[in-house]
Amino acid sequence: MFQIRIHGRGGQGAVTAAEMVSVAAFREGRHAQAFPSFGSERTGAPVISFCRIDDKEIRLREPILEPDALIVQDPTLFKVVDVCQGLKPTGYLLVNSNRSLAELHLGAIVQRLPAGHALTVPASELALKHVGRPFPNAALLGAFAALTGVVHLNSVAAAIREKFPEKIAAGNIAAATAAHDAIAQSGVGASAVA
Amino acid sequence: MLKQIEGSRAMAEAIGLCRPEVICAYPITPQTHIVEGLGEMVRKGEIENCEFINVESEFAALSLSIGASAAGARAYTATASQGLLFMAEAVYNASGLGLPIVMTLGNRAIGAPINIWNDHSDAMSMCDSGWMQLFAETNQEAADLHIQAFRLAEELSMPVMVCVDGFILTHAVERVDIPTQTDVDAYLPPYEPVQVLDPSDPISIGAMVGPDAFTEVRYLQHYKQTLALRLIPEFAADFKARFGRDSGGLLRTYRADDAELIIVAMGSLNGTIKDTIDEMRADGVPVGLVTLVAFRPFPTEALREKLVRARHVVVIEKSLAVGMGGPLANNVDLALRNVAGAPQVHSVIAGLGGRPITRASLHGVLRGALLQPWDGPRFLDLNERIVAKELHHVRKVRRSGPTAENLLRRLGQDAEISAVLGGNR
Numbered sequence: 001m002f003q004i005r006i007h008g009r010g011g012q013g014a015v016t017a018a019e020m021v022s023v024a025a026f027r028e029g030r031h032a033q034a035f036p037s038f039g040s041e042r043t044g045a046p047v048i049s050f051c052r053i054d055d056k057e058i059r060l061r062e063p064i065l066e067p068d069a070l071i072v073q074d075p076t077l078f079k080v081v082d083v084c085q086g087l088k089p090t091g092y093l094l095v096n097s098n099r100s101l102a103e104l105h106l107g108a109i110v111q112r113l114p115a116g117h118a119l120t121v122p123a124s125e126l127a128l129k130h131v132g133r134p135f136p137n138a139a140l141l142g143a144f145a146a147l148t149g150v151v152h153l154n155s156v157a158a159a160i161r162e163k164f165p166e167k168i169a170a171g172n173i174a175a176a177t178a179a180h181d182a183i184a185q186s187g188v189g190a191s192a193v194a
Numbered sequence: 195m196l197k198q199i200e201g202s203r204a205m206a207e208a209i210g211l212c213r214p215e216v217i218c219a220y221p222i223t224p225q226t227h228i229v230e231g232l233g234e235m236v237r238k239g240e241i242e243n244c245e246f247i248n249v250e251s252e253f254a255a256l257s258l259s260i261g262a263s264a265a266g267a268r269a270y271t272a273t274a275s276q277g278l279l280f281m282a283e284a285v286y287n288a289s290g291l292g293l294p295i296v297m298t299l300g301n302r303a304i305g306a307p308i309n310i311w312n313d314h315s316d317a318m319s320m321c322d323s324g325w326m327q328l329f330a331e332t333n334q335e336a337a338d339l340h341i342q343a344f345r346l347a348e349e350l351s352m353p354v355m356v357c358v359d360g361f362i363l364t365h366a367v368e369r370v371d372i373p374t375q376t377d378v379d380a381y382l383p384p385y386e387p388v389q390v391l392d393p394s395d396p397i398s399i400g401a402m403v404g405p406d407a408f409t410e411v412r413y414l415q416h417y418k419q420t421l422a423l424r425l426i427p428e429f430a431a432d433f434k435a436r437f438g439r440d441s442g443g444l445l446r447t448y449r450a451d452d453a454e455l456i457i458v459a460m461g462s463l464n465g466t467i468k469d470t471i472d473e474m475r476a477d478g479v480p481v482g483l484v485t486l487v488a489f490r491p492f493p494t495e496a497l498r499e500k501l502v503r504a505r506h507v508v509v510i511e512k513s514l515a516v517g518m519g520g521p522l523a524n525n526v527d528l529a530l531r532n533v534a535g536a537p538q539v540h541s542v543i544a545g546l547g548g549r550p551i552t553r554a555s556l557h558g559v560l561r562g563a564l565l566q567p568w569d570g571p572r573f574l575d576l577n578e579r580i581v582a583k584e585l586h587h588v589r590k591v592r593r594s595g596p597t598a599e600n601l602l603r604r605l606g607q608d609a610e611i612s613a614v615l616g617g618n619r
Contacts, residue, residue, distance in 0.1 A: 027198075032369070033366060038365065061362055
């Protein structure tokens with residue numbers, strides 16, 4: 001089982017992101033379970049969502065305490081919550097930022113992970129460029145596909161198409177593809193190996 | 195058709211396939227996306243011959259359902275938590291009048307203190323109201339149970355609550371196989387009421403009944419639920435034959451045949467319990483599970499048969515009858531009443547107000563049941579530290595203040611201390 005925890009702020013679409021990863025995995029014939037952390041929904045407040053992916057039925061209903069991957073939609077969250085809590089030593093870390101991990105003072109965390117398992121991606125910038133609004137989801141999911149290889153970019157694109165009207169979907173797919181290709185070309189992540 | 199879909203949406207689609215004719219709902223908190231989905235489907239004409247009525251309260255939602263059902267329409271509504279409490283009088287009326295309404299309960303806690311999260315307090319508050327209550331383990335089962343619920347309700351002319359864990363199931367996106375209209379039509383015949391308000395053939399429903407017949411009316415209500423003990427497995431078997439899935443029934447077992455310790459639980463918690471059982475079995479601990487689907491009628495005999503050979507029974511439930519303990523544990527005791535050499539029953543109260551129930555905590559409490567069994571209710575993951583502080587405070591100070599606010603303040607202090615010390619509490 002592969003477990004993903006997504007940290008964001010209310011309004012950034014953390015719940016939608018988890019749902020879209022689950023749809024991408026479902027389209028590949030796998031079992032997936034996406035769920036929000038339940039609480040009062042306030043714009044800007046820290047929120048968490050979860051996604052499990054497996055080849056067999058997923059029965060577990062506890063929150064994801066030891067994620068295989070963390071997707072962080074807003075780098076300022078590191079100062080507010082213990083984002084990396086429980087992250088597996090073999091895990092992946094993907095952060096939405098146009099700065100480097102070192103500039104974000106995440107060096108200590110990066111050192112604990114295998115080489116090439118931690119990345120920043122300028123997802124909000126890519127979204128502004130391709131969609132015209134700073135929603136980082138699509139680019140982060142494209143980057144996630146490239147970094148982990150858990151789902152294919154095509155499945156992410158299909159999930160985006162399922163969720164959004166055609167015109168908005170096209171921009172989001174462009175953002176996802178741009179993030180994916182940038183990582184693949186940099187030689188980091190699963191897609192570079194494949 | 196297999197879909198990756200939110201639980202509420204899956205249920206809405208399944209309910210739509212049951213061809214409801216009247217759907218009444220009060221659309222704000224505590225409500226789920228189920229009625230939102232149904233409202234949209236009715237507006238788009240996807241559910242034929244159906245009226246969606248937005249009402250001004252939960253009391254109105256069920257009262258209107260009662261009227262619709264008495265007039266011969268297949269009626270549906272949904273609520274949770276405080277919404278169910280606001281319906282309470284109508285809940286008893288629907289069952290007392292014998293009207294086959296189906297209602298989804300997206301199970302949530304009841305305030306005060308204010309809490310919007312999942313537990314089974316709402317279902318338990320109305321468990322003796324004369325409605326049948328079926329609990330879903332997964333969203334697939336939640337969808338399937340609605341289809342079975344309409345058939346069961348209408349066969350007996352008695353209302354059914356389908357209990358689905360709020361948030362944990364209603365808001366989870368997972369794989370659900372949505373049946374076809376043809377298959378549902380073949381399984382669920384059109385509603386043929388046993389009593390109907392018809393201007394061309396007037397009758398009255400809802401007479402005043404004095405001491406001369408009240409007991410008999412109640413007895414027949416109880417008798418009908420005992421008939422359901424036979425019908426529920428029958429309809430589940432027919433469902434399996436047509437749809438190929440084990441959904442519903444009175445109860446299901448998991449690795450229970452040779453188990454020394456058997457867990458009894460209801461709802462989505464069963465999935466986490468099964469994973470925990472697999473881990474414990476791998477360590478050679480003989481544990482098993484009985485998942486109760488039907489809580490009302492209570493399957494006393496079926497449960498007894500599954501439990502008698504065990505040494506220990508651990509009942510894990512998301513509800514508390516204050517001053518008594520676990521209501522489900524109490525009911526399980528009933529199944530073992532007067533049984534010679536009956537297993538010991540241990541009660542665990544867990545997941546109240548949305549507290550996550552983890553495998554780690556289940557491991558602890560289950561091993562505890564084998565090593566150091568207990569009698570009264572045990573509260574899983576109880577923060578004994580803040581409880582002790584509060585009890586001490588209450589003993590010292592007469593005007594000790596509101597409990598909830600006191601505890602929140604103490605939690606905040608603990609968090610500050612742990613931040614200063616850099617460690618976990």
